[in-house]
Amino acid sequence: MKRRPSGGLLDRDRALRFSWDGRTLSGFAGDTLASALLGNNVSTVGRSVAQGRPRGVMSAGLEEAHAFAQIGEGGATEPLVRSTGVELYEGLVARSLSIRGVLSPETDSGRFEKRYAHADVMVVGGGPTGIAAALAAGLQGARVVIADEGPELGGALLRDRYLIDGRPAAEWVRAAGLMLAGLPEVRVLPRTTAFAALDQNGIVLAERVSQHLPIADRSGLADRRLWRVRAKQVILATGALERPLVFPDNDRPGIMLASAARAYLHRFALTPERIVVFATNDDAYRTVFDLHDAGVVIAAVLDARDEATGGLPRKARQAGFEIETGAVVTGTIGDQDGVLQAVRVARLAGGGERLVPCDLLAVSGGWDPNLNLHQQRRGATRWDDRLATFLPGAAVPMQTIVGAANGRYGLNDCLVGGREAGLAAAAALGFAGTVVPAPSAGDEAEGEHASVWHITAPDGDESRSFIDLHRDVTVAGVTRALGAGVRHVEHVKRYTLIGTGVEQGRSAKVNAGRAVAGGIGLDFAQVGVSSGRPPAEPVPFALLAARSRGALFEPVRTTPIHPAHVALGAVFEDAGQWKRARYYPRPGEGMSEAVVRECLAVRNGVALMDASTLGKIDVQGPDSAKFLDRLYTNRIGTLKPGRARYGLMCRLDGVVFDDGVVMRLEPNRFFVTTTTGNAGPVMEWMEQHLQTEWPDLRVWLTSVTEQWATVPLVGPRAREVLAPLVVGMDLSKEAFPFMAVKDGVVAGLPARVARVSFSGELAFEVSVAWDQGLALWDALLDAGSAYAITPYGTEALDVLRTEKGYIIVGQDTDATTTPADAGLEWMIAQDKDFLGKRSLERPAMQRTDRKGLVGILPDDPGVVVPEGCHLVADPNEATPMTILGHITSSFVSPSIRRSFGLAMVTGGRARVGQRLYAPMMNGAPAVTIVDPVFYDPKGARRDG
Amino acid sequence: MLLIRCPWCGEREETEFRYGGQAHIATPRSDVDDASWARFLFHRDNPAGPFAERWVHIHGCRRWFHIVRDTLTHDITRSYLPSESPEDAG
Amino acid sequence: MADSEGMAVRLQSLPQATQVGFRVTLASQMSAANALGIPALPGVNRFIGAGGLLVLWLGPDEWLLIAPDGMVEWESRLRNAIGADQGAVVDVSANRVGFELSGPAARDVLASCCALDLHPRAFGPGGCGQTLIAKAQVILAQTDLETYRILVRPSFANYVAAWLEDGVAGVQGHAKADL
């Protein structure tokens, strides 16, 4: 095509250079990549997927099936972008592409943003219908969002010559745009595509924020922005898409949709020299008028209908155009590059062909309402014979479909329909009363659309008659599928790959359905088309992730003592979202040395750790004890104020859910702890039962996990370290026995001190206000310096508790473990009910061959058998072997100076004394099953 | 992506809530037989159509409540308190 | 902490405050209000500021009192007013930290990470609610036309601040580009 010296919606003062397959070309501001290529006489923009045939630009918009390019450079390289939607910018780098995109491993600095918005009325589509709707609703005072994929509002009015209220439509668009801009509650979003329709009128938009700007001007700006709109009412003014026709060699560069030819003329000032227009409906006649007026030779006007009696054909005849009704294109001729040179024309009724030379063939197979968003909500469609397309059935609740999207193609219908929809949507929300202008246009009487979609190949070879232009699927391909026995369009799709391209077969769907219907002699209305699913337009992964990258991806939760851990050189582990100190290596130490040192400090001296991540719940109310008795497997109600008890909880199915310490502060007030990972779930579990099962109980819960920072001070010297820091608190074992809890002052800080121990050693667990945690830590470290106080991490804790045979829920237990399996049958109260108790009575829970917790001692005391290893009786058995259990915790114990661990094995403690094997790829170390308490079995050390 | 009306806080995005399964399941006495207990633990209506279910506004007021949601369309027709029955809720 | 003075929006940390959470039955709500010196406890999605105190609705039987730092006596005052059988009172002063986001673009910043409808027709000064900023639960209260208070658990504070700062950067980037 050639660029005309003037005209179009181009800024001729801004010439832009861009690169295409390494060649430097130029266009104007206002061009798309597609129009710029056409303006540079690049007619072949890629090769087809399967057959490698040359392909050109066939549309000016969403219908595009050929012109996909890879654009951008470095980390911003984006594969498979539709050239008809890419606005040209200075320095654009683009490459042709037919099959696969190539990704860049470089870092992408593009900023993809997300924004939430709320609207009374969301208008999708900024053509005449959408503008009229947004204006009507906006003038009533409703909060309106209107989005359109183009760089400016106008839609079809930008490509067609219409009059509104007797004036050029562009004037109305401009005036309406100004009015919309003046309404404070209206948000106009150009360059914005609505790509997903969610439940309850959630509409998701993709806005191209800076992609049209030269790279240098994008600094600080988002590349794209994801809008999550919640709308009370949705108006779908999404227009209609023009459909190609199927005939031999219908895929050449130079064959274009009829409306696209007008768009290239009016928006981009591009014209061919000789055009053939091949119509099946009245709208295509606009192409005849407009291109003729632009000086293009109208080589032929073919109309597949037997007669063309609508307003536009009549006008065309009056203007002297020769219209050949009942005439069709039966083939095309290309030059050595495959680019269109001439078309073969014949009468449908039969007779000879003639050749008509031309450099553009404009085709219109009719129009399909763009109903993707409607279909995403599973809105129904119905076949309409008169328009030969699918129209929407009933709209989904709180939505309206208007204008061309509803099969009302006339401009006046669009303006009236849009305005009425806008008023109705506003009125439904209580906005009414303002007088809203009622624009009008004179619609031509429209003739029926032809049902013709396919011109049979004169030579019977249907392998060049393309239905899906992107996927290279032909009539022959569909025929072959039907011959194989497939009937359903979804099977045809899968057999042929129709509709699976980047454009999701948008322009191919209806013709594919008709091919199937024709092939098996069914009514097309019953065959249907495959449904629309999100996204309506492809969107980059990065847009959906938006800002949830890097530091914003997930919270990093730390305790108030975290800076101290960092200063001590701690190695951290992730515990859910928390960072916990795993161990504190000193110079030259690896993990094992550090852990040994930390363990020995606990056993022989004094040590401290940060236990602030434990979940904490304040339980108050007269029924608190009754409530906790129903939750925990063991008895809580008998606990005396000032005392604490280890507690265990089951799920309803009897599986161990969580454990922790329950402290009774006052007769009607408890303080319970949970594991770090279950802080939220336990709180929810408690609230759920209070609210839904036992609303009669007077109990109130407050999550205080981050009200309290907790530091256990542990080891035989702990009492000595703590003593100088407390005021009026007798720390002796008589006055402050094991499992007692007292409120008081530690290091000048209001504190709660509990004598609970997860290591078997003397321990004072000190809790202070969260923001005072670091002060407490420093004070304890300071006070303990004379005793070589040692910070220890979760790894040492794991060794210490394993030495005592204490389980960690989720490590030594899994989703099948009952309290008895975990060796905690003593915690099951027989004289009360609790959540999960009934499940424990089921036959499978009572079997004696269930897995139970045991200790293991490897034969070789220097070998730590890895956690997760499975145990068998016969290491030489062929696979699949008879698995008896697995090792859940496994370490070297500095206290008993050998490797040891815990395991879950069938039969549990009945196997004590047995020798089992842990087969791995490189051997099968033997272990002996023992009682799971390895250290201080009598509990003699807990009082120091 | 549901928009759910919390009976207290009003309409909020689904991400603020947690699903709690079918509503109005009575906990049986603990002396029922294994079959009845299994039904309570594991069997839930799974209708294609209106379904009374529990949600909790976990990131809001933390209250449990019920809604009636059509599992075919995701349309939500009622939102009501646990103390109410699906019939008497407006 | 981004302190973007002079720009369309400003984010700052709030000083420490006494915070007391209380749950109270219908029977004792008037006593609680009396103790606080307000005519009634604030209703759904609202808060009341009076005499240096803020009282925020958190749920149908749950409120949060925010008082100047050090006024720990509010815990026992409220407990006495409510009565042990009619509710619970818990000192949660350390359980949340506060931010203030202010300026003409404050609502835009929140729209980048919070799905709540903050339009004056839907929210506005005196409004409060518990909601999400990105994946973190917060209490959000609008104190005047362009000012929001955000209360968050301390372990989520950095994360929430990062999201808000990122929202500020977005707003400022676009504002600069418009110049």
Next chain:
Amino acid sequence: MHPNEHALHNPEFLWRNPDPKPSYDVVIVGGGLHGLSTAYHLARNHGIKRVAVVERGWLGNGNAVRNTTIIRSNYLRDESAALYEHCLKLWEVWTEELDYEILFSQRGVLTLNHNLHEVREGHRGMYSNQLNGVDSEWLDAQAVKEFCPIVNTSADLRYPVAGGTLQRRGGIARHDAVVFALARAADRLGVDLIQGCEVTGFDIQRGRVTGLVTTKGRIGAGKVGLVGAGRTPLLARMAGIEVPLQSAPLQALVSDIVEPMLPCVVSNALHVYVSQAHKGELVMGAGRDPYTSYAQRGSFHILEDQMAAALQVFPIFGRVHLLRTWAGIVDVTPDASPIVGITPVEELYLNCGWGTGGFKATPGSGWVFAHTIAHGAPHALNAAFSLDRFETGALIDEHGASVAVH
């Protein structure tokens, strides 16, 4: 391979489209992959000639078209490992047996672990697999990088890759080709594939099923196998059987076509489940929505979270386009393991509850179910997967191994 090449492999003939006969020895309700596989194995392994599959929609309109096509057998529980390993062994011979290019490609399935707990569980699964005869090996972060260079193994990640377990025999197959292959094979063995035929009721005489009421009339049946995936509870209820299933949306998505670069990678902690199809598109599974639904769409935030997580592991995917998303209805049991076996109604059999993991089970599911129907009793491989386990409490809980159970 060329992106369109496989379309050219499709054979000239797939299946007949017969009208239903008045009666069959066995009628399989549900023409998804498991139904087709069952019918195929009934005819092939057990010589039952008069078999029909009735399908309310079109063949394969179930898990077949809504999954990530990942095939692996590295399940934690012994019962599961045995069943899925049986499946994998069948996959390994199916291309030949079915005489159809189903593009089964053993490119490996890598399961990433991101913290100590996951590493422990990863090891547990690996050792269990090895003893069960399922290939599994441990890759540390460096080896992960070598196996799949586009994985981000930087320590700066919020949840850095600590390592992973690799099942080299795992891989993918082309889902549509499997539907065509099975349907053709069943058709060749005389199975009647009856599409557009919805079951509206059962004839049950004295506790024994004798036929079906369908939209194409009554069909007599000596035995009936229910393989209705997410619709099973509705079907079973017509026969008076309560099945503990919840039907929930499982979302998946496909990207545009990019150069090949990927084996199959799973990250449970991040809910990433990705493979690359033969054409070149990335196929990803997202998390399951928690609520009951038949709407065939899930919640958008699941996709957003999925993408954010995917870009943690694969930053190179940032500008790949999301082309199409969908949500299948998955039937999930309380223990995330299937139910395959007898029911309280005589000669009525049940195969359901594959949840998010059904595609990979296609061969073995049909194999054991056909055995169960033919013998009136389960095979040793599916004996544990009984309906009555929910009453006894003998669950086969796979949650322990896999958070996002696919």
